Amino acid sequence: MQPYQGRAAPGARAAPGPAGFGCHADEPSRQVRPVPLPPVQQNLNYYPQIFWVDGCADAGAPCPPAAPAAPFPPPVPERSRKPRDHRERTSAGFLVMFLLILVAFTGVGLSIFKIFHLEKEVDELRESASAERIPPASQKLTGEKSEGMEKEARGAAHVTGNPAQQDLPLEWEPTSGHAYTSGIQYHNRGLLVSEPGLYFVYSKVLFRGSACDSQLLSHVVYKRNPASPGSLVLMEDKATNFCTGQRMWARNSYLGALFKLRKMDSLHVNVSKIALVNFEESKTFFGLFKL
Structure with a gap:
């Protein structure tokens, strides 16, 4: 297929170019130039004609304003750090929980030991008080009376x-x-x-x-x-x-x-x-x- 090599008709207005391309009114008119395509091989592939428009077709027609350039998108955060941060937070949470449980068990153990020690001291005091307060029967028969440590x-x-x-x-x-x-x-x-x-x-x-x-x-x-x-x-x-x-x-x-x-x-x-x-x-x- 041969590319089209004609010119635009006089007085015709060229179609506006793609976004990002524009012209000014004082610029001279430019003609459409066809881009040559490679020949069709064995009618298997079809290549459409591509026209490159680098200006306005009619010098007298006003050109549409140029479209503003699209802003750059914000940088995408690195997603590979999120799972790492999550794992670090989970490990830190487990560590804090383990330390709290260890402190709690330590406190319970110390409390049990203190209670056992106090019970032992109370039993010893009771035994000593009973021995001082109750005189043996032999002391009653012989007329000896125990009053504290003095007899x-x-x-x-x-x-x-x-x-x-x-x-x-x-x-x-x-x-x-x-x-x-x-x-x-x-x-x-x-x-x-x-x-x-x-x-x-x-x-x-x-x-x-x-x-x-x-x-x-x-x-x-x-x-x-x-x-x-x-x-x-x-x-x-x-x-x-x-x-x-x-x-x-x-x-x-x-x-x-x-x-x-x-x-x-x-x-x-x-x-x-x-x-x-x-x-x-x-x-x-x-x-x-x-x-």
């Missing part, structure tokens, strides 16, 4: 049988074996009270013989006081017909009761016959303690 000794005495007997009242052993005295004096074969109060007095005697003769056995506890003449019987035990036949025999006599005693009261023990008394310390004894 107030109360009068008590326990004397045992003495085989070296001569006459009445009975003579006792105040120091050896199970015998002891505390706040009570052993004086003139008796126990001397130095402080008035309520006392428990007790005495035990074992009578034993090789033949039964049905004689009277008596066991008496009495007291004396310099301010009062004579003696006052506190407790007494008498027995008759306690054995039968011609054989060995034994009989226990025990006396015990509460008495209100005065200062300088002295307590003694009498029996009907010294020869029938077994003076072993576990079988014949005498004592008292203050309540």
Whole structure:
């Protein structure tokens, strides 16, 4: 196909050019120049004619104003940094959360340890207070009272049988074996009270013989006081017909009761016959303690 090489008709107005191309009224008219195209090869491809317009066809016609140039588009931000920033923020968030959880668990652990330590101290204080407040039963029986760290000794005495007997009242052993005295004096074969109060007095005697003769056995506890003449019987035990036949025999006599005693009261023990008394310390004894 041959390109068109004619000219524009006189008086005809050329079509306006593409955006961005314009002409001024004082410019001379320009003619359209055809652009040669390569020949068609084997009628397979078709190339249309392309006309290049570089001016207005008619010098007398006004040219349209030139279109303003399009502004440059804003720069496109780099998208490759967004996923990176997102990952960094996620990692930072996980790190902060982990630190907060670690601090919380540390606080809980310290609180549990402190509570356990305080409970242990409270238990120790309770045990020490209980030990100081409650006195043992042995202290009550012996007249010892615990008041904090100080102990107030109360009068008590326990004397045992003495085989070296001569006459009445009975003579006792105040120091050896199970015998002891505390706040009570052993004086003139008796126990001397130095402080008035309520006392428990007790005495035990074992009578034993090789033949039964049905004689009277008596066991008496009495007291004396310099301010009062004579003696006052506190407790007494008498027995008759306690054995039968011609054989060995034994009989226990025990006396015990509460008495209100005065200062300088002295307590003694009498029996009907010294020869029938077994003076072993576990079988014949005498004592008292203050309540």
